Amino acid sequence: MEHKLQWEKLLCGKRERPSTASNNHRNEFDKDYDRIVYSSSIRRLQDKAQVFPLQENDFTRTRLTHSIEVSALAKSLGMSIGEILRKNKEMDEKQERELASLLQVSGLVHDLGNPPFGHYGEQIIRNWFEKEYKKEESILRNIEGIEKTDFTNFDGNAQTFRILTKLQLLNDHNGANFSYATLATIMKYPWDSFNNKCIEHEGKFGYFSSEKDIVGRIRECTGLESGVRHPATFLLEAADDMAYLCADIEDAVKKRIIPWDKEYKKIKDSLKREEYNTYKEMFRKIDENNMIASNNKIPEEDLISVQNFKISAQGLMIRCVVDEFMSKYDYIMNGKYECNELLDNSKAKLLKKELKRLEKSYCYSNKEVLTLELAGDNVINGLLDRFVNELANCSENPEKNIKERFGKLYQLISENFRHVCLYDYQEKSIKDDFTKTKTYDRLLLITDFISGMTDSYAVKLYKELRGIKLP
Incomplete structure (x- = not known):
């Protein structure tokens, strides 16, 4: 039977920037794995909760150990399916190997965008923006439509996609420059935050408005239509x-x-x-x-x-x-x-x-988990209060006002994230002044920073900003 989706396109190894690596024993998805496994994004997972936050013992799993296990299981599934499809003449030997590699790297990176304190951290961020928008004099009043729902439905899956396509900087502005097939596979919810499917799936979505252009190129390359999952997903x-x-x-x-x-x-x-x-x-x-x-x-x-x-x-x-x-x-x-x-x-x-x-x-009902999640609620809400209130609508350049509170907070944010905020992906140029950025881009900068924190760092920074603990 002829299928609408074809493995030749689904295993598309194309990237935003063509790879200059020589064609050695590695396929494109092995290359994806090798380029991310040494990254800071992967290392941060070792101090992000799976279920039990801020554990002092070395047995309980973190997001990193969970991701390694998902990677191994996904590879096993890929090998099993690939073997059957090859025998059924749906794939050749090269594609069989590629499917296993594709699932292995997708398993490793699937949780990169999860904020501190696990999935509860996502809910804290959503709730903060929902409450802020309901205020009569909200500082976010000029954000509407999809730009608004990107935050009120904040999702770690969309943040993972953003990390891989933009935030994990190396030599250019293409993030980790992953293959289109891998990026398609990690899009568990292949629609944006304003789509009706987002409502049907309890607010889950796969990419922010800021990444919609690359999603279009991925779909063109892989043959996937809007709302259709990659089979490997x-x-x-x-x-x-x-x-x-x-x-x-x-x-x-x-x-x-x-x-x-x-x-x-x-x-x-x-x-x-x-x-x-x-x-x-x-x-x-x-x-x-x-x-x-x-x-x-x-x-x-x-x-x-x-x-x-x-x-x-x-x-x-x-x-x-x-x-x-x-x-x-x-x-x-x-x-x-x-x-x-x-x-x-x-x-x-x-x-x-x-x-x-x-x-x-x-x-989920364990008292230790509940207590630490409630502590996480205070931490993430406190950080959002500080950074959004000072930076979302600031009319002066924080880089030139280091003595002001907003200037000090701006300098605490990762230089990489600040660079991405200032970069215009349409014009391919860098703005020379933070005041020229849109409120939407400033909010992305703040959620990039806070969602990228480890559990321990979020607690540490919150305590320091509150004066509870000195650096």
Whole structure:
């Protein structure tokens, strides 16, 4: 069957600036991986929360360890799907390798834009702008339409796209200069913040208005229409689900938040009752490995048991996701797959439901998590108050007014981010004065800075600006 989407275009290695690297053993997506893995954006993830913020122990996962795990699972999915597609003559050997590499790098970078304090940090930023716009004398009153919804719907996915296309500066103004296929794959929500689909998906969107031009070029190159996901995006999202659901529960067991013996039996009973044949072999393998560990007197029985569960559960989910992708292949390749998530429509959907129940019951409602998120609320709101109130409408050049409060705050912002704010991507020139920038660009500068902070740095800067702690 002829499909609307074609892998030859979907695996487009074109970039904003053509690569000058020699054609060696690496494909274009291996090059993407190599150029980002050493970046400051990746390093910052080691001090950004996955579920449990500001952890002092070295076991609990951060965004960095989560991203590494998603990358590994996504690559596995890519290898499995690629092999089947090659055998079905939908791909050649080169494309088979490229799909795995594409998913590997997409998994690594998929959370780069998440602000401090995890997904709750996104909500704090959205709420701050919503409240500010409702004020009678709001300093944001001249921002309307898509420029307004970029902030009231602020999304880490759109920020990831902005980091990769602009903020991760090296030698020019193309950010990390990623391939179009990788940028298309990380667009989990391929529409802007003013699109009706954004409302349907609870405010989720894939790119800011400031990046709409490059999105148009990506679509032209890959053959993707507005609102249509790259097929690899479905696999990336499945890998993300598999990684965080199992890992968050493992972390909670280690922290003694989840009574694992009791909950494992509950999961086992629930799944065996509903889908016995699907899960029978998984539980047999888990119980067998648990018995081996017990006979060998391996300590921390609950931790060993949940790790055996994680390995078997992820293995089952991978097989189910591959089956779902291939059974709906024609729909996916014609941009007609209505179910957003493969896992939700696969034979492992009940397993995912059980894992989400556990996470909601124990992880998100944990007092430590709630307390630190409330602290994060004060931190992010406090930083937005300071920076937006001083810089959004300032009429004097902060670079020449270092003695003024707004000048001091401006100097605290990363020089790279300030440079991007001053750069005119249409005229390809740099403005010589901050007062010549639009309010929209100034707000982007502030959200670039605050969302790029690690959890620890955000707390540190907030305390310093409040005079609670001196530098």
